[in-house]
Amino acid sequence: MASLTRRLADRIEASxxxxxxxxxxxxxxxxxxxxxxxxxxxxxxxxxxLVMLAGATNYGNNLAFSLTFWLAAAALVSMHRxxxxxxGLELAGVRAEPVFxxxxxxxxxxxxxxxxxxxxxxxxxxxxxxxxxxVSAARDRNxxxxxxxxxxxxxxxxxxxxxxxxxxxxxxxxxxxxxxPEAHGLVYPAPIDRLGEPTSAGDTGDGHLDRSRxxxxxxxxxxxxxxxDSRRRIDWKASARTDELMITEHSETQTPTHWFxxxxxxxxxxxxxxxxxxxxxxxxxxxxAVYGLRLPKHTLAPATGPAHRRACLExxxxx
Numbered sequence: 001m002a003s004l005t006r007r008l009a010d011r012i013e014a015s016x017x018x019x020x021x022x023x024x025x026x027x028x029x030x031x032x033x034x035x036x037x038x039x040x041x042x043x044x045x046x047x048x049x050l051v052m053l054a055g056a057t058n059y060g061n062n063l064a065f066s067l068t069f070w071l072a073a074a075a076l077v078s079m080h081r082x083x084x085x086x087x088g089l090e091l092a093g094v095r096a097e098p099v100f101x102x103x104x105x106x107x108x109x110x111x112x113x114x115x116x117x118x119x120x121x122x123x124x125x126x127x128x129x130x131x132x133x134x135v136s137a138a139r140d141r142n143x144x145x146x147x148x149x150x151x152x153x154x155x156x157x158x159x160x161x162x163x164x165x166x167x168x169x170x171x172x173x174x175x176x177x178x179x180x181p182e183a184h185g186l187v188y189p190a191p192i193d194r195l196g197e198p199t200s201a202g203d204t205g206d207g208h209l210d211r212s213r214x215x216x217x218x219x220x221x222x223x224x225x226x227x228x229d230s231r232r233r234i235d236w237k238a239s240a241r242t243d244e245l246m247i248t249e250h251s252e253t254q255t256p257t258h259w260f261x262x263x264x265x266x267x268x269x270x271x272x273x274x275x276x277x278x279x280x281x282x283x284x285x286x287x288x289a290v291y292g293l294r295l296p297k298h299t300l301a302p303a304t305g306p307a308h309r310r311a312c313l314e315x316x317x318x319x
Contacts, residue, residue, distance in 0.1 A: 020178035031087035042172035096185030121168030
């Protein structure tokens with residue numbers, strides 16, 4: 001009997017999931033996809049009404065009848081208002097910042113309402129055991145909820161199926177609906193160092209070190225102006241001190257370019273290679289070094305900066 005009940009409950013749950021709004025945000029919750037049942041408080045309130053109705057019938061007390069019917073009408077209005085609180089609610093967007101494997105990813109869920117009355121007491125969760133703080137959504141102000149999800153490996157992290165619920169306004173009825181937004185976040189490989197920092201000669205398995213990239217020009221001194229020199233290079237302050245036209249000379253530094261190559265890390269397993277590359281990329285970015293990344297069928301040219309770091313880590317996550 002227990003297995004039959006569990007199988008029936010699983011079928012009902014699967015049917016509800018199939019009919020839940022899905023796709024790319026924004027997603028609108030139709031009234032037919034809002035489910036409602038009495039809460040624990042609502043069930044006790046219903047029992048109380050039955051007891052009051054029995055007492056009023058037994059004693060023929062019109063005042064008791066009036067109070068009972070008035071409370072029942074208030075409960076019906078509460079049920080209607082609870083259903084309207086979710087019907088037509090819009091899931092405006094879902095976003096997630098990239099994280100490293102093992103960290104907790106945070107999905108920022110945005111709720112919006114086009115109706116005039118504000119939606120109050122909204123709860124959004126990604127699992128049955130997860131709790132959420134109450135938020136409100138109105139025409140002129142959206143509500144925001146953060147959904148946490150643990151990460152175990154790199155790649156795309158799909159947003160879980162969201163349960164949107166409410167017990168507004170009186171807590172007598174539990175209203176809920178489901179939404180499956182097509183949204184994902186990125187999980188980078190966990191940066192783990194197994195081979196140590198890349199040396200200046202690039203002999204730790206990271207490919208080679210290219211010194212052909214020119215860096216910034218450094219001041220190296222002055223010399224006298226000669227025929228053919230550009231007047232833009234004249235240092236007028238130095239010329240005023242010597243009564244002769246002086247030319248500023250610069251020497252160009254050579255900035256080393258690191259190449260982080262997946263194919264050279266033969267001593268490590270595939271996932272360990274990606275973790276090592278992620279560690280080297282973060283270390284090079286902290287030093288402000290110029291670096292490039294070589295993966296099978298994909299190469300990122302040497303560069304610096306947050307955008308380049310993000311592009312390299314994204315390539316590792318999706319490798």
